Amino acid sequence: MAGKAPGAVKLTGVEFFAELPPNDSTPTININDKSDLTGNNDTMAKNPAMGNLLAGSLNKIAKPAAVSDSTHPPLTLYFDHNNMQDLWMALTWGR
DSSP: OTTOOTTOSEEEEEEEEEEOOTTOOOOEEEEESSTTSOSOEEEEEEEGGGTTEEEEEOSSSOOOOSSOBTTBOOOOOEESOOOOSEEEEEEEEEO
């Protein structure tokens, strides 16, 4: 957005979509902001309306700044399941 300072436009949504192998029946995957899984937690859950993809968004975990710098560290997340075939992250930003 022209005329805006870096980081002035904030992220309003962070969503995740995961595809598991056909033989994996895991119903949920937890997302955490600490490596020992004791921090804030959000969840992706199976969604049959989306071809059995697991879907979820950051609600309890703080959304990162739109621009990472020394005052806005990058987003680091930890998942309690690592058998995903594909993992997508969708960002929404605006005023």
